[in-house]
Amino acid sequence: MMTSTILFWIFAILGIAGGIGLVFNRNPIYAALSLVLNFFSIAGLYLSLSAEFLAAIQILVYAGAIMVLFLFVIMLLNLQEEPDVQKFDAKRGVAFLLGLGFVAEMIFVLKDFAQKDVSGEFTYGKVEAIGEQLMTQYLFPFEMISVILISALIGAIVVARKYKHT
Amino acid sequence: MTYLYSLIIVLPLLGALIIGLGGLMSAGFRKNEGLIGLLGTAAVGIPFLVILYAFFSYPGDAQIYEIFPWMEAGKLKINFSYQHDELSLLMGMIVTGVGMLIHMYSIGYMKGDEGFYKYFTYLNLFIFSMNNLILGDNMVVMFLGWEGVGLCSYLLIGFWYKDMPKANAAQKAFVANRIGDFAMLIAMFMMYKSMASVSEFVNLSFVDIIDHAHHGGFGDNTFWIALLVFIAATGKSAQIPLFVWLPDAMAGPTPVSALIHAATMVTSGIYLIARLHPIFEASPEVLSIIVVVAALTAVIAAFTAIAQNDIKKVLAYSTVSQLGFMFMALGAGAYVTAIFHVMTHAFFKACLFLGSGSVIHAMEHMHTVEDPQDVRTMGGLRKYMPATGNTFWISTLAISGIIPLSGFFSKDEILSSLFFYGEGFDLYKVIWFVALITAAVTAFYMTRVTMLTFEGSERFPDAKKPHESPAIMTIPLWILAGLAVVGGFLGLPIFLGDLLGMGEGINWIGHGWLEHIIHSENAHAIHEHAHENVLIEYGLVGLSMLVAIMAVFLTRNFYRKHGLAGDEKVRNFFGGFYKVMQGKFYFDEFYQRTIIGPFNWLGENVIKWAEENIVDGAVKAISEGVKNIGDVFKQLQSGLVSNYLLIVSLGVLAMLTYLIFG
Amino acid sequence: MEFLEPNAYTYLAIAVVMFALGAVGVMIRRNGIVVFMCIELMLNAVNLSLIAFSKMHAVSGAFEEGVGPNPGANGSMLVFFVMCVAAAEAVVGLSIIIALFRNRLDIDINNVNIFKW
Numbered sequence: 019m020m021t022s023t024i025l026f027w028i029f030a031i032l033g034i035a036g037g038i039g040l041v042f043n044r045n046p047i048y049a050a051l052s053l054v055l056n057f058f059s060i061a062g063l064y065l066s067l068s069a070e071f072l073a074a075i076q077i078l079v080y081a082g083a084i085m086v087l088f089l090f091v092i093m094l095l096n097l098q099e100e101p102d103v104q105k106f107d108a109k110r111g112v113a114f115l116l117g118l119g120f121v122a123e124m125i126f127v128l129k130d131f132a133q134k135d136v137s138g139e140f141t142y143g144k145v146e147a148i149g150e151q152l153m154t155q156y157l158f159p160f161e162m163i164s165v166i167l168i169s170a171l172i173g174a175i176v177v178a179r180k181y182k183h184t
Numbered sequence: 185m186t187y188l189y190s191l192i193i194v195l196p197l198l199g200a201l202i203i204g205l206g207g208l209m210s211a212g213f214r215k216n217e218g219l220i221g222l223l224g225t226a227a228v229g230i231p232f233l234v235i236l237y238a239f240f241s242y243p244g245d246a247q248i249y250e251i252f253p254w255m256e257a258g259k260l261k262i263n264f265s266y267q268h269d270e271l272s273l274l275m276g277m278i279v280t281g282v283g284m285l286i287h288m289y290s291i292g293y294m295k296g297d298e299g300f301y302k303y304f305t306y307l308n309l310f311i312f313s314m315n316n317l318i319l320g321d322n323m324v325v326m327f328l329g330w331e332g333v334g335l336c337s338y339l340l341i342g343f344w345y346k347d348m349p350k351a352n353a354a355q356k357a358f359v360a361n362r363i364g365d366f367a368m369l370i371a372m373f374m375m376y377k378s379m380a381s382v383s384e385f386v387n388l389s390f391v392d393i394i395d396h397a398h399h400g401g402f403g404d405n406t407f408w409i410a411l412l413v414f415i416a417a418t419g420k421s422a423q424i425p426l427f428v429w430l431p432d433a434m435a436g437p438t439p440v441s442a443l444i445h446a447a448t449m450v451t452s453g454i455y456l457i458a459r460l461h462p463i464f465e466a467s468p469e470v471l472s473i474i475v476v477v478a479a480l481t482a483v484i485a486a487f488t489a490i491a492q493n494d495i496k497k498v499l500a501y502s503t504v505s506q507l508g509f510m511f512m513a514l515g516a517g518a519y520v521t522a523i524f525h526v527m528t529h530a531f532f533k534a535c536l537f538l539g540s541g542s543v544i545h546a547m548e549h550m551h552t553v554e555d556p557q558d559v560r561t562m563g564g565l566r567k568y569m570p571a572t573g574n575t576f577w578i579s580t581l582a583i584s585g586i587i588p589l590s591g592f593f594s595k596d597e598i599l600s601s602l603f604f605y606g607e608g609f610d611l612y613k614v615i616w617f618v619a620l621i622t623a624a625v626t627a628f629y630m631t632r633v634t635m636l637t638f639e640g641s642e643r644f645p646d647a648k649k650p651h652e653s654p655a656i657m658t659i660p661l662w663i664l665a666g667l668a669v670v671g672g673f674l675g676l677p678i679f680l681g682d683l684l685g686m687g688e689g690i691n692w693i694g695h696g697w698l699e700h701i702i703h704s705e706n707a708h709a710i711h712e713h714a715h716e717n718v719l720i721e722y723g724l725v726g727l728s729m730l731v732a733i734m735a736v737f738l739t740r741n742f743y744r745k746h747g748l749a750g751d752e753k754v755r756n757f758f759g760g761f762y763k764v765m766q767g768k769f770y771f772d773e774f775y776q777r778t779i780i781g782p783f784n785w786l787g788e789n790v791i792k793w794a795e796e797n798i799v800d801g802a803v804k805a806i807s808e809g810v811k812n813i814g815d816v817f818k819q820l821q822s823g824l825v826s827n828y829l830l831i832v833s834l835g836v837l838a839m840l841t842y843l844i845f846g
Numbered sequence: 847m848e849f850l851e852p853n854a855y856t857y858l859a860i861a862v863v864m865f866a867l868g869a870v871g872v873m874i875r876r877n878g879i880v881v882f883m884c885i886e887l888m889l890n891a892v893n894l895s896l897i898a899f900s901k902m903h904a905v906s907g908a909f910e911e912g913v914g915p916n917p918g919a920n921g922s923m924l925v926f927f928v929m930c931v932a933a934a935e936a937v938v939g940l941s942i943i944i945a946l947f948r949n950r951l952d953i954d955i956n957n958v959n960i961f962k963w
Contacts, residue, residue, distance in 0.1 A: 026852045030860050037864050037887055041871035046880055053883050056864070060890050063857070067901045072925055079929055084886070084936045091940050092879055095947050109830065113873035116833045117866040123840045124862040131902075134854035140904040142918035148926065151919050156927075163930045170934030178941035180948070823959030825881075826873045833869060 026066050033059030046092045050085060057081040067136060069143035186249050189238060192231040192276065192319065193266065196312035199227025200305045207301030214301050221291035224304035228287050228311050232280035239273045246391070246701070248321050255324075259380045261387050267321035270701045274523065274693075275318040275455055278530050279448045283311050285660035286443040289538050292657040293439050293545060303343060303437065310336035314448055318455060322389040323372050326456070330368065330420065333449045334361045340444060341436040353432035360429040364419015371412035378402050378409075390459055397462035410463050410470040414477075417453025422504050423511060424481045428771050430504055434496040438541030441496060446503050446537050447530035454510045454526055458519040461702055465517065471706070472611060475515025475602075479618045482508025484769050486625040490632070490754065491765035494557045495540045498633045502583065503533055505626060509598050512619055516612060517706020518601035520694040524675045525598060527693070528590035531671045532582040535664035539576035542569065542657055543637060546650035553644055559636040560748060566638040568650045571658040573638040575665035580634045582668040584627035585732035590672030595623060596728050597677060603724055604713035605706065620731060627735035632750070635743035643748065678711065679721055857898035864891035878943050878953035882936075889932050896921045896928075 036059060039052025057080045064073035141147055152160045203220055206213040213219070246269035254264040287307060294303050313332025320326040338361075342354030372388065379386045379396055386392070396402065402409055417423070422430035433445050444450070457464060457474075464470055482505045489501035506529050513522035540557075546569060547556035555561065566573030582589035585596065602616040644650070652658065674693045681690030688695040714721050743750045755762045764770070820831070864887060871884030904918025947953050 023850055023852065026856075027850065030852075030856075033860065034863055034867070037867040040880070040883060040887055041867050041875070046877055049880050049883060053887060056887060057890065060894055063860070063894060064897055066852070067857070067897045068904075069897050069900065069922055069925075072897065072922055072929075075926070075929060079933055080886075080890070084933060087936060087940060088879060088883060091943065094944070095879075095953065097877065097879070097953070107874075109826070110874050113826075113830060113833075113870050116830065116837060116873075117870040119837050120833065120840070120869070121862055121866045123837065123844060124866075125859055126844060127840065128855060128858045128862070131858055132853055132855040134902045136852065136854050136857065136898060136901045140901065140916070140918060142900065142904050142916040143922055147916065147919055148922060151923055152926075156923050159927060163927065166931060166934050170937050174937045174941035177938065178944045818963040821961075821963040823962030824956055825958075826876075826955070829869070829872050833873070 022066060025062065029059045029062035029066070032056075033063065046097050047089070050088050050092060053088075054081050054085050057085065064143075067143070068138075068140045071143055071145045071148045188234060189249060189266070189268070190251070191234050192238075192280075193312065193315055195227045195231050196308045196315065199224055200308035200312060203301050203308065204305035207305065217291070217295060217300050220301050220304050221287070224308055225284060225287040225291070227308050228280055229284045231311070231315065232277070232284050235273060235276040235280055238268055239277060242268070242270070242273060244700075245269075248389075248391075259384065259386050260376065261385045262322060262324045263387055263389075264325060265321045265389075266319040266325070267390065268319070270697050271455070271459060271523070272319050274527070274697065276315065278527055279314050279318060280311065282447045282530050282534050282664070283307075283314075283443055285663055286439045286447075286534065286538065289442075289541070289657050289660040290437070290439040292654045293541055294437065299343065303340075306336050306339045306343070307440075307443070310340070310444060310449075314452070317452055321391070322387055323375065323393070324388055326390075327368065327372065330452065331365065333444070333452065334358065334365065334420070337361070337433070337444050337449055340440040341433045343436050343440070347435075350435035353429075353435040357429035357433050360426045361419045364416040364426055367412040367419070368416035371409050371416065374405050374409050374412070375402075378405050393460065394462050397460075397466060400466065402463065402466070406463055407467045407469060410460075410467045411473065413456060413460060413463070414470060414474055417457055417511075418477070419453075421450050421453030421507050421511070422481075423453075423507065424477055424484070427481060427485070427504050428775065431497055431500040431768070434494075434500050438496065438537060438544055441500070442534045442537030442541065445500070446533040450503065450507060451510070451526040451530070454507070454514060454522050457514050458523055458702060461517075461519045461704060464514070465705060471515050471517060473515075475512055475612065475615050478508045478511030478515055479615045479622075480508075481505070482512065482622045483618050483625075486622045486629065487765050488768050489629040490625065491762055493559055494555075495543065495559050495562075495633060495637060496537075496557055498559075498629060499533070499536055499540055502536075502626065502630065505622060506533065506583070509595065509619065509622070512615060513598045513601055515615075516598075516601040516605045516710065517704050518598070518710060519702045519704055520698045520707060521594065521597045521601055521675075523698060523702075524693050525594035527674070528582070528594040528668070528671045531664055532579040532589075532591055532668035535575055535579040535661060535668055536583070538657070538661055538664065539572050539579065542572040542653040542661065543576075543650075545653055545657070546572075547644070550644065550648045550650055552648060559633055561644050562637045563640045563644070563748070564638070564642040565650060569652040571652060571661060575658075575661040576634055576638060578665040579668050580630045581736065583630055584736050585623055585728060586736060587729050587732075588672065590668050590670070592729070592732065593672035593675055593677065596725055597675065599623070599728055600677075600714060600721060600724050601707070601710050604710045604717070604721075607713070620728065623728065624731050624735045627732050628739050631736050631739035632743060635740060636748065639744065640747045677725070679714070679718055679725075682715075682718070854898055854902050858895055861891045861895035861898065864888075864894070876954045876956045878946065878955050878958075879940075881955060882939050882943065886932065886936070889928060893925045893928055896925050900925075 033056050036052045036054075036056025040049045040056065043049040043052060057076060061073040061076040061081070064070075064076060203223055207220070246267055248265055248267050250263050250265040252264050254262045256262075287304070290303065290307065294300050297303065310333060313329045313336055315329070317326055317329025317333060320329055338354050338358040341357050342351045345351045345354070375393060376386055376388060378401060379388070379392065382396075382401060383392075397406070400406075415426075419426045430445060430450065434441055436445075464474075485501045485504035485508060489498050489505065492498045492501060506525070510522045510525050510529070513519070513525060543562065543565060544556045546565070547553055547562065553561045566577075578589070582591040585592045599616060599619055602612050602619055605612040676690045676692075678688050678691050678695075681687050684690065742753075746753060758765065767773075820827075868884045868886075868888035868891060871887065872881050875881050875884060900918045900921025902918075903921070905916055943953055946958065950957070
């Protein structure tokens with residue numbers, strides 16, 4: 019058994035564990051930390067798929083920036099644990115059933131992909147390749163991203179600003 | 185040319201729009217009666233000049249001006265197109281010419297009325313509709329005008345709608361007209377059905393219909409089509425059984441009565457039958473029905489007119505009676521004569537109505553009489569209003585048939601048509617006799633109302649004196665009176681032509697003009713008979729001259745001697761019958777009992793129950809049901825994002841399942 | 847142990863499981879921030895599947911030889927843009943949550959139902 023296979027399974031199990039931790043932790047801080055675990059695992063999976071640049075970005079942007087933002091907000095709002103739901107909640111049951119059904123059906127639908135090989139080394143995920151793509155074929159969407167970011171910035175300020183009550 | 189001729193149609197519509205919208209939007213415009221009157225009159229006067237031009241430059245065969253294709257459905261292809269021919273141009277001249285004079289008169293008559301702009305809007309709209317009616321080249325455009333004049337008639341009868349009886353009169357006119365219009369629609373459907381079975385496209389144009397009729401294409405339907413068209417005409421042209429609306433229509437302003445309910449709209453039935461005469465030629469049964477109905481209408485209306493004291497009511501019944509004369513001519517197949525009488529009648533009856541309007545105007549301005557239309561409070565008015573009095577007298581003599589005024593020639597032609605229709609003694613001879621009696625009665629009641637109004641002692645309070653109307657009202661009176669004098673010379677009798685060596689050419693309207701468009705076997709036969717029995721014809725002419733002159737002369741002397749007390753003597757003469765005459769032969773009461781009453785009963789009892797329980801019940805059940813279902817399903821709209829996602833996931837899952845197993 | 851070798855199916859299955867976890871989280875959690883994080887989880891699951899497809903379609907050596915873009919790069923680009931948008935979305939979403947908290951002192955989304963009938 020190769021090292022990469024072992025690493026893949028570790029990341030896969032950690033990623034799903036992170037997801038479960040996110041969904042089932044009643045304390046939002048723990049949930050956020052589980053999500054960080056999940057993001058790191060996904061970054062590992064990216065590496066195994068030879069997407070090095072995106073793996074780095076995943077850690078920098080998601081695990082680093084976005085999750086820190088989330089944690090800031092959680093602490094800023096000083097949130098308590100969610101109260102436990104005592105009685106049986108039909109909605110929960112239906113949600114689980116739907117989730118399970120979705121997984122079962124998707125796994126059934128996707129079974130043909132078992133023949134597709136994703137091993138080997140490729141260069142499409144290197145910084146140079148991404149950079150060249152961004153500056154050539156995807157130049158316009160790349161520029162549009164700046165517009166989206168600036169509008170998100172302004173929007174966030176407008177929404178979260180404290181209005182003086184007049 | 186088409187552009188010039190389009191003015192005939194467009195200008196009255198434009199006038200109506202400008203005056204109507206301008207009046208609605210600008211108070212200043214509304215106040216400016218001079219401008220409104222000028223615009224309204226010009227919107228009719230210019231079309232009149234254009235029609236005159238078209239008339240004098242008429243190339244000799246019918247001109248069809250296609251404006252645009254109107255509707256297409258299956259075999260039906262209706263064009264919006266107009267036809268200029270001898271008949272439509274003649275009618276157009278009458279309508280716009282008389283219309284222009286009446287517009288002019290109205291400027292004086294309606295002065296100071298708060299609805300002045302509204303009045304001219306309706307009047308222009310009426311002229312527009314009437315022009316569509318007579319110039320339209322197919323049944324559908326004609327019907328557009330037919331409905332349009334009905335609408336304008338409704339609007340103008342109910343012009344002073346704040347007065348409940350006047351509003352009711354408008355409604356009555358509308359309903360009676362609707363009955364006729366319904367018959368017209370069925371006639372049009374039958375025409376379409378019959379024509380669609382033989383040709384690829386049906387445009388219902390008069391040319392095609394006449395062609396179809398000439399080839400006997402209508403077959404067994406001829407009788408029904410002719411009858412239905414006649415029923416439609418009884419509605420619009422006020423014949424038994426639908427004439428009851430016309431006397432009530434006098435609720436409108438008097439110039440309206442002159443224009444719509446005497447000179448133009450009510451003659452559209454006669455125009456239509458003359459236009460479609462080949463259908464009627466092919467069904468002599470309908471001609472007999474027409475002549476009988478017309479004679480009954482004429483005689484009943486004439487006798488009713490004797491016992492009326494309202495000056496406008498007398499004229500209204502006189503109009504019904506004269507329309508009866510026109511229909512009698514149609515019934516004898518003398519379509520040209522009917523149109524001739526339409527023309528002369530338009531002149532003298534418009535003049536009479538305008539004269540009565542002038543009188544009413546004067547009486548109203550005295551503010552001392554209770555009912556300004558009651559002849560019993562008038563008398564001796566000619567001294568104060570000479571122009572009105574003199575023109576009224578001229579028109580009275582014309583309608584009575586005094587030679588050589590216009591009424592004599594047209595009425596005499598009708599009488600001789602009736603007499604010479606058949607060979608031996610038949611229905612038409614009886615009708616002729618009835619018509620002769622009616623002519624005498626006409627002379628009687630017209631002379632009576634003129635004497636009571638303009639001659640004899642003054643029965644109104646002495647304090648104030650009535651005064652003559654302004655020139656803008658008297659000028660149209662004089663023009664119409666002049667036309668009433670000379671109008672008859674357009675259709676001089678043919679025997680006179682024979683005497684003078686001019687032959688048939690002396691009768692310009694029939695043989696110089698309308699013969700190109702109206703070919704009637706019946707009229708031909710009538711002329712043949714008359715020509716063969718020329719001595720009898722001389723006798724008939726002498727007789728009708730004598731009857732008219734005697735009637736007018738005797739009546740004049742009678743009322744000069746007795747004054748208002750003459751009515752007493754007339755009442756004694758007729759005995760119990762006078763009450764029937766005064767009660768208008770109880771037509772209204774008859775309809776109230778037989779039709780309106782039962783319908784009201786039905787509505788109040790049966791239909792009301794059905795309405796409350798079945799119709800309303802169903803509606804309520806539906807609305808309640810929808811509300812209940814909504815109450816159940818609105819629970820879905822919980823406002824919670826998680827629930828929505830739940831449902832979305834359910835949908836995704838269902839779609840996936842379908843993709844896998846479906 | 848051959849069956850443990852990861853192939854495209856394995857990656858996609860992991861992505862599906864993560865996605866389903868995220869969806870269930872959105873449905874059952876009531877804390878607004880946690881719901882929001884669950885959405886991020888779903889986004890990441892989708893990104894993972896995109897990268898898996900990317901590698902599936904990649905051609906070896908295309909970049910070095912200068913024969914045009916590698917077909918595998920398209921998926922990566924898509925993921926890149928998704929990340930950017932997700933960053934923007936996180937900023938706006940969190941500011942909405944702050945505004946919500948400021949108005950209601952509570953971010954339980956089951957209490958936010960003003961769009962109810």
